[in-house]
Amino acid sequence: xxATERTIKKVEFITPRTxxxxxxxxxxxxxxxKDAMLHSLSAQVSYYSEMIQRHxxxxxxxxxxxxxxxxTKDNRENFQxxxxxxxxxxxxxxxxxxxxxxxxxxxxxxxxIRELKGLGVDVFFEEQNIHTMSADGELMLTILASYAQExxxxxxxxxxxxxxxxxxxxxPWVGFMLGYRLRNGEYQIVLDEAETVKRIYNDYLSxxxxxxxxxxxxxxxxxxxxxxxxxxxxLMKVLTNYCYTGNLLLQRRxxxxxxxxxxxxxxxxxxxxxxxxxxxxxIPMDIFQxxxxxxxxxxxxxxxxxxxxxxxPFTRKIVCxxxxxxxxxxxxxxxxxxxxxxxxxxxxxxxxASKAVPETTLLATxxxxxxxxxxxxxxxxETVSKIVAADGNTLVYHFKDxxxxxxxxxxxxxxxxxxxxxxxxxxxxxxxxxxxxx
Numbered sequence: 001x002x003a004t005e006r007t008i009k010k011v012e013f014i015t016p017r018t019x020x021x022x023x024x025x026x027x028x029x030x031x032x033x034k035d036a037m038l039h040s041l042s043a044q045v046s047y048y049s050e051m052i053q054r055h056x057x058x059x060x061x062x063x064x065x066x067x068x069x070x071x072t073k074d075n076r077e078n079f080q081x082x083x084x085x086x087x088x089x090x091x092x093x094x095x096x097x098x099x100x101x102x103x104x105x106x107x108x109x110x111x112x113i114r115e116l117k118g119l120g121v122d123v124f125f126e127e128q129n130i131h132t133m134s135a136d137g138e139l140m141l142t143i144l145a146s147y148a149q150e151x152x153x154x155x156x157x158x159x160x161x162x163x164x165x166x167x168x169x170x171x172p173w174v175g176f177m178l179g180y181r182l183r184n185g186e187y188q189i190v191l192d193e194a195e196t197v198k199r200i201y202n203d204y205l206s207x208x209x210x211x212x213x214x215x216x217x218x219x220x221x222x223x224x225x226x227x228x229x230x231x232x233x234x235l236m237k238v239l240t241n242y243c244y245t246g247n248l249l250l251q252r253r254x255x256x257x258x259x260x261x262x263x264x265x266x267x268x269x270x271x272x273x274x275x276x277x278x279x280x281x282x283i284p285m286d287i288f289q290x291x292x293x294x295x296x297x298x299x300x301x302x303x304x305x306x307x308x309x310x311x312x313p314f315t316r317k318i319v320c321x322x323x324x325x326x327x328x329x330x331x332x333x334x335x336x337x338x339x340x341x342x343x344x345x346x347x348x349x350x351x352x353a354s355k356a357v358p359e360t361t362l363l364a365t366x367x368x369x370x371x372x373x374x375x376x377x378x379x380x381x382e383t384v385s386k387i388v389a390a391d392g393n394t395l396v397y398h399f400k401d402x403x404x405x406x407x408x409x410x411x412x413x414x415x416x417x418x419x420x421x422x423x424x425x426x427x428x429x430x431x432x433x434x435x436x437x438x
Contacts, residue, residue, distance in 0.1 A: 023092045024052045025061040027082055029101050041067050048095060061091050083112070084402035086121045098127040178225040178238060179282050187243070187279035194282045196222055200238050201283055201291055210235050214345045231345050232328075239295065245288050246281030313377040314338060314362065314387070321390040322353040329359070338362055340389070353391050357409065362395075365409045369397050 026048035030041045045063045052060045064082040085091050094116070096102045102125070103109040113132050116123060122133040179194045180187040196217070203213050214230040217223075224234045242249050318327035320340040327338040340354035348354075363375040366387075370379055388396040397405045 021059045023061045024058045025091045026063045027096045028065040093122045095124050197282050218346050244283040245285045248275040248278045318387045321388050323351040361409050365407050369407050
């Protein structure tokens, strides 16, 4: 019988072609909070979003934008978020308008570019048409960044010159404060605000403390010059503002340099200018002096130092997750605690979820998070950018490398929280009650 014929064909499998996709993000920044600048920032964000999404082979990874921040600083929030995304391997290329938008500080620029280059992330500067991953990219960047930094220094010097000329002519630089408005070169009194200033001075001299005055003003709906609730910081500025006497002391503070932009107190490094009788006073000089003497007396009595000079490792580091305010240090029943500024000043109605953290607990928890046997303020300052205090005794530590770690602290029992002094006081009260009932 004849065998059945078979047909055999070779099947070729076509391997799908892999399309390489470049993950692209953009960075934009404006250095002023004015409406025109913010409109420009919005336009930049729209431009880059559309540009990246239309480009074939590019995957849109977002536009990171900062407003009203100088390019000489490397602590811009969204700039740091962009760097974190790059470190996490989420971005292959960053597009930005120019070197001056990215950073005007040559050192900051080159350190960032070299880090991103090591991560395999290319940065493209549109105006200069430079890719940092190219062979001559870093050389060109070094030269151009130096020009950008010099431009920043020149702009800063021009601004300082204008301010100095005003000071030499006895003209103030600040035009808006509680009680006054600067109009046509002169301070004019705002009557209702002036009454608030007088009340603050009188309340303080009558014996009321900072927090008591803040609570009273807030309960009556009286706001600061910016329309915000009162806190200790703004209140102290009112109580120490020499301008309310009708005189001016100009250049009490100055910008350290064009790189840090940090404002520092003038201890004689630059000349000051005293202008007598520049405008109508709100507070008589004798009342102003009496308040300063009372502040010094209270500082000596309660903390042994000027109250606004007290600084601790956690100062301006702990942020309330409920209202966004900072935590302040406070002594309550002989114990040191850290408490939300809003809760402490206004009350639970303004920040219902806030909870005070005992300082001993905060120190122990932080040491544990940092892997230390005991708390080290230097290690803490170098590694932790902020701590977010959330519900359920939760502390979220945000590190400067972009990572986070969550810790939950335990409430101490009442017996553990009592100090020997508190126990002794309680014992005395118990004996007094027994004696009265005997």
